[in-house]
Amino acid sequence: MSQVEDIPQPKGSSRTSVASSMAVPTSDNARQRCKIAELEEKLQVLESGHAVKQRETNYFMSQGRALRRIVALFDSIEDMIGENDRRCDLEGDDDFDTSHDRLQSGYIILNNTLTWFHKKTSDMEHGDYMHMLKKLRHGADSARGDDTSKLKALVPDWVNREWRPDPPIDPEDKHCRGFAHDTCGRLLCPTELDWNDPIVRAGIRDRADGYVVTKMSWPVFLYAGYTADQNNLEEGLFKSKLLVQAFKAIFTSPSSAKDVSGDGDGANIIENHRRATKDPLSKKVKTHVAQIIKMNKVSPRSIAYVSCQLRFALSSVTSWRSIDGDFDYTQFWYNIVDFFECPPGRAAQCNIDRLLTWWTRYITFNNFNLTAVN
DNA sequence: TATTCGTGAATCACGGACTG
DNA sequence: CAGTCCGTGATTCACGAATA
Numbered sequence A: 001m002s003q004v005e006d007i008p009q010p011k012g013s014s015r016t017s018v019a020s021s022m023a024v025p026t027s028d029n030a031r032q033r034c035k036i037a038e039l040e041e042k043l044q045v046l047e048s049g050h051a052v053k054q055r056e057t058n059y060f061m062s063q064g065r066a067l068r069r070i071v072a073l074f075d076s077i078e079d080m081i082g083e084n085d086r087r088c089d090l091e092g093d094d095d096f097d098t099s100h101d102r103l104q105s106g107y108i109i110l111n112n113t114l115t116w117f118h119k120k121t122s123d124m125e126h127g128d129y130m131h132m133l134k135k136l137r138h139g140a141d142s143a144r145g146d147d148t149s150k151l152k153a154l155v156p157d158w159v160n161r162e163w164r165p166d167p168p169i170d171p172e173d174k175h176c177r178g179f180a181h182d183t184c185g186r187l188l189c190p191t192e193l194d195w196n197d198p199i200v201r202a203g204i205r206d207r208a209d210g211y212v213v214t215k216m217s218w219p220v221f222l223y224a225g226y227t228a229d230q231n232n233l234e235e236g237l238f239k240s241k242l243l244v245q246a247f248k249a250i251f252t253s254p255s256s257a258k259d260v261s262g263d264g265d266g267a268n269i270i271e272n273h274r275r276a277t278k279d280p281l282s283k284k285v286k287t288h289v290a291q292i293i294k295m296n297k298v299s300p301r302s303i304a305y306v307s308c309q310l311r312f313a314l315s316s317v318t319s320w321r322s323i324d325g326d327f328d329y330t331q332f333w334y335n336i337v338d339f340f341e342c343p344p345g346r347a348a349q350c351n352i353d354r355l356l357t358w359w360t361r362y363i364t365f366n367n368f369n370l371t372a373v374n
Numbered sequence B: 001t002a003t004t005c006g007t008g009a010a011t012c013a014c015g016g017a018c019t020g
Numbered sequence C: 001c002a003g004t005c006c007g008t009g010a011t012t013c014a015c016g017a018a019t020a
Helices: A027-047 A050-064 A067-071 A077-089 A099-115 A116-121 A125-165 A182-188 A198-206 A239-252 A252-257 A264-278 A300-314 A330-341 A346-362
Strands: none
Touching: A050 A125, A067 A099, A067 A125, A067 A300, A077 A099, A077 A125, A099 A116, A099 A330, A116 A125, A125 A182, A125 A239, A125 A252, A125 A300, A182 A300, A239 A252, A239 A300, A264 A346, A300 A330, A330 A346
């Protein structure tokens, strides 16, 4: 079982310390939810029988909903616990590579997200522990499914408004999407290839040598203005309007995604912020996902999650899986997380900070602001 | 060895309950 | 009223066991 007191920090890499994000100011709403959770636990001690089991089941499922979104889209809880246990057992100079660091960072974020996790799991019987993991996983997968189905209908709407493709993308059907559809293909196309070139289009569709689309290249839909500077591939990366719309649709409600009108342009950011904060007619809506899962920071992993969900929505794949043809979503998610968490040097770190600051300014919704964290 | 069958997990779509 | 959560049922898929 994992050790509560000392969560080892990642060693031997430049991965940004996630532990520094542990002390974050909580909203009133978040504090109230914590209090409710505490009271519920006390109730469980006083009561017994099926009702308690039922409530606990719902509690774990509800807690699990945050996991895929902000902890790890593909890594299992068991793997993260295993990595933490491994580090606790090892001493001295041990081998830590990027994938192990990523798992360990995930474990730390897991414990920041589910603050009860350490204590609860160390007291549990094996059967209850397995049951809890199962329910957490169930909650995690159902939230991911909800987000997938949400974007399945929303993304065609955004793309159809922006590009007015002929034929338009069917919000119900995914078979016509992916590289078969000109606009989806253009957005999914790796930046180093020119979708306007018919030879390139044919090559990608036939998966010919030199045109295989893998997780190794950043797709166009991630870039501001949907174009990349081949001499500076980081310019505009993770600043596309579609990405921000998807982020807002998932974390701050589908209606809030309509506010997005810019494309990485500074004036628009300010304009959006001004409108969001000063519009007296803006409706105060129900607590949204970011508040529910106590997410008060835009984190690299949430951006990676949205990037994967967005790519999936643009693709023709109908049910969730980690491989789409030659494209590996798991590695794609890893690449994005590593891009943010393992910047190669100080200059790269500064760029990441700037990028997250940009998200800070962009993701604003009524009286609730998401701030960026590194 | 190939096929069939049963089972459980994963996924999706849908609708009701609930909330602010 | 918009948005989220959650339960339910249908469907698909993978896998192992049984059978021809």
